[in-house]
Amino acid sequence: MTISTLSFQMNAVDQMDALQQAMSKTQTELSTGKQIQTAADNPVGMSQVVQLDTQLSASRQYVTNGNLAGASLNLETQALGDATNTLQSVRSLIVEANTSTINASQRQDISTQLQQLEQQLVGIGNRQDAQGNYLFSGYAAGTQPFTQNGTSVTYAGASEVSRVQLSAEQSISTGDAGDAVFMNIPAGNGTFTTAAAAANTGTASVGPGTVTDPSAWTPDTYTIAFTSATQYTVTNSAGTTVASGTYSASPGATFSIAFNGIQLSFNGVPATGDQFTVASAGTASVFSTVAGAINTLDSTNQNQAQTATQLNGALEQIDGALRHISRVQASVGVRINAVTAASSTAQSQQTDYQTSISQISDTNYAAATTQLSTEELALQAAQKSYASLMSLTLFKYV
Numbered sequence: 253m254t255i256s257t258l259s260f261q262m263n264a265v266d267q268m269d270a271l272q273q274a275m276s277k278t279q280t281e282l283s284t285g286k287q288i289q290t291a292a293d294n295p296v297g298m299s300q301v302v303q304l305d306t307q308l309s310a311s312r313q314y315v316t317n318g319n320l321a322g323a324s325l326n327l328e329t330q331a332l333g334d335a336t337n338t339l340q341s342v343r344s345l346i347v348e349a350n351t352s353t354i355n356a357s358q359r360q361d362i363s364t365q366l367q368q369l370e371q372q373l374v375g376i377g378n379r380q381d382a383q384g385n386y387l388f389s390g391y392a393a394g395t396q397p398f399t400q401n402g403t404s405v406t407y408a409g410a411s412e413v414s415r416v417q418l419s420a421e422q423s424i425s426t427g428d429a430g431d432a433v434f435m436n437i438p439a440g441n442g443t444f445t446t447a448a449a450a451a452n453t454g455t456a457s458v459g460p461g462t463v464t465d466p467s468a469w470t471p472d473t474y475t476i477a478f479t480s481a482t483q484y485t486v487t488n489s490a491g492t493t494v495a496s497g498t499y500s501a502s503p504g505a506t507f508s509i510a511f512n513g514i515q516l517s518f519n520g521v522p523a524t525g526d527q528f529t530v531a532s533a534g535t536a537s538v539f540s541t542v543a544g545a546i547n548t549l550d551s552t553n554q555n556q557a558q559t560a561t562q563l564n565g566a567l568e569q570i571d572g573a574l575r576h577i578s579r580v581q582a583s584v585g586v587r588i589n590a591v592t593a594a595s596s597t598a599q600s601q602q603t604d605y606q607t608s609i610s611q612i613s614d615t616n617y618a619a620a621t622t623q624l625s626t627e628e629l630a631l632q633a634a635q636k637s638y639a640s641l642m643s644l645t646l647f648k649y650v
Contacts, residue, residue, distance in 0.1 A: 307601075307605055308602055308605040308606065310420070311598045311601050311602050311605065312598075312602065313417075314417060314418055314419055314594065314595075314598045315595050315598045315599060315602075317416040317417055317418060318416075318418050318591040318592075318594055318595045318598070319595070320416065320426070321416050321418075321424060321426045321587070321591055322588060322591040322592070322595075323381070324381060324385075324387065324426045324427055325426065325427070325584050325587055325588050325591070326588065327379065327381055327387055328387050328388075328427055328428065328584055329581065329584050329585070329588070331376050331379045331387055331388075332433075332577055332580060332581045332584065333581070334376050335373060335376045335377075335434075335538075335577055336574060336577055336578070336581075338369055338372050338373055338376065339373075339538065339570055339573055339574055339577070340574070341369055342366060342369050342542055342545075342570055343567060343570045343571070343574075345362050345365055345366055345369075346366075346545050346563055346566055346567055346570065347567065348362060349362045349545075349549055349563060350559075350560060350563040350564070350567070352556050359549045360549070360550070362549055363546050363549040363550050366542055366545055366546050366549070367403070367546055369542065370400075370403065370405075370539060370542045370543065370546070371400070373434070373538060373539060373542065374398050374400045374405055374539065377397055377398040377430050377433075377434055378396055378397060378398050386409065387427055388409060388427065388428065388429065388430030388433060388434070389408075389409035389410060389429070389430065390409050390410030390411055390412050390413045390414070390427075390429035390430070391410050391412055391413060391414045392409050392410040393414070395408055395409055395410075396408065396409075397409035397430040398430060398434075398539075400539075403539075403542075403543035403546055403547070404539075404540075404543065405537065405539035405540070405543075407430055407431045407434075407435050409429060409430050409431070410429060411429050411431055411432070412429065413425040413426065413427055413428060413429055414426050414427070418590065418591065418594035418595075418598075419594055419597070419598065422590070422594060424587045424590055424591065425587070428580055428583075428584070432580075433576075433577065433580055434537055434538050434539065435535070435537040435538075435539075436535045436537075437535060437536055437537065437538065437569075437572055437573050437576045438533050438534075438535060438536075438572060438576075439533045439534050439535055439536040439569060439572075440460055440461075440533045440565065440568060440569065440572075441460045441461060441462065441463070441533070441568055441572070442533055442572060443463050443466075443469065443514070443532075443533055444461065444463075444469075444471075444514065444530050444531060444532055444533050445460075445530070445531050445532075445533055445534075445565065446458045446459070446460060446461055446516065446528060446529070446530055446561070446564075446565060447528065447529045447531070447561065447562075447565070448526075448527075448528050448557065448558045448561040448562070449526065449527040449528065449529070450554075450558070451525075451527075452522070452523065452526040452527065452528075452555070452557060452558060453523045453525075453526065453555070454478070454520065454521055454522040454523030454526045454557060455503065455520035455521050455522075455555075455556065455557045456478075456501065456518050456519065456520040456521055456522035456523075456526060456557055457518065457519050457520055457556075457557045457558070457560035457561040457564065458516055458517070458518050458519075458528050458561050458564070459516070459517040459518075459519070459564050459568075460564060460565060460567075460568035461514055461515060461516045461517070461530065462514065462515050463513060463514050464510065464513055464514060464515050465513035466513060467513065468512055468513030469512055469513040469514060470512055471532040472488045472489050472532065473488070473489045473529060473530070473531045473532070474486055474487065474488055474489075474494065474511075474512075474529065474530040474531075475487050475527055475528070475529055476509060476516070476527065476528045476529070476530070477525075477526075477527045478499075478522040478523070478524060478525070478526045478527070479524065479525075480524055481501075481524060482498050482499060482500065483496070483497075483498055483499075484496065484497060484498075484499055484509060486509070486511050494511060494512060495509075495510075495511035495512070497509070499518075501518070501520065501521040501522065502521065503520065503521055504519075504520070505519070505520075506518060506519045514530070516528075516530070519560070520557055528561075536569055538570075538573045541566055541569040541570060541573065542566075544562065544565075544566055545562075545563060545566040548562040548563060548566070
């Protein structure tokens with residue numbers, strides 16, 4: 253077979269072009285550190301790298317979400333701790349005021365201190381983060397949650413809270429709504445509340461009471477009426493007598509009355525005709541509880557027994573608020589731990605993703621360097637061979 257000079261030249265040039273392209277690709281791999289530049293280099297490998305990059309990006313976002321959530325939850329923890337300390341100060345002042353030995357001036361001084369503590373509580377409820385977002389506004393983070401008008405406090409935030417993803421399968425709330433933390437707290441002892449009638453003239457006061465048999469308790473409004481110096485009756489909202497009996501009272505001593513699975517403790521001596529009520533517990537806010545104590549101390553038309561009954565109720569409500577905030581704090585702590593665990597897992601996954609990407613796409617410098625040397629030698633040989641053959645001519649032999 254005869255090979256024309258033109259065909260020989262074209263084949264030689266094509267071979268050298270291919271060697272130059274291979275060298276250029278190898279040099280690019282060495283300079284960039286990546287052996288896959290385009291999908292054409294390794295379609296399967298590029299598909300795997302794209303998938304791993306997507307997972308790596310998502311993992312990094314999960315860590316960012318966790319950092320933001322953790323910062324917000326840590327600020328909430330501090331705020332709840334400050335609220336607890338403030339409520340404990342409120343409680344101490346109410347205990348101090350709930351005695352017959354202090355005078356009107358001292359009670360007024362305690363009332364003033366309680367007003368200042370209520371303002372502190374409102375300030376805690378309106379705490380913000382470094383970006384100006386309110387901690388207790390729910391997902392309405394730009395809205396101030398609490399507004400105070402005198403001793404009345406209203407909530408304007410959202411009841412729902414924002415959530416963030418910590419992983420594809422896990423999300424958490426980044427805070428707690430202010431109405432759930434400070435406003436909607438079970439009143440009284442959580443089951444019922446007690447109160448003294450405004451017209452009472454005796455020295456008896458009633459405590460918050462306890463539930464002795466939950467199965468016997470029927471939610472309703474009950475009236476305990478002292479019909480004589482030794483007799484009492486209990487009627488429900490329909491006026492039906494549900495209990496009656498005798499009691500023995502003396503100044504400074506306590507006595508109990510039990511009915512429908514609950515027990516009430518009275519201190520002092522009721523006058524004939526005095527009445528007390530027991531009502532199913534609704535909800536109350538820490539602000540209204542403090543405001544109620546302030547109003548009780550500021551009142552000038554209540555006797556000591558009525559004041560004691562109202563302050564006893566306020567103390568029970570404060571204790572309930574402290575228990576409630578403690579539960580919220582525990583919930584926040586659980587979420588902070590979840591953020592820490594999820595962040596650790598995500599960072600470990602990121603290391604795995606990066607290792608896998610590197611194994612697929614990174615240049616093997618030892619192999620690539622050897623390959624480049626081989627390609628250089630091959631190109632040099634091709635060029636020399638081409639030059640030698642192109643110099644051949646019959647005129648050299650004439």
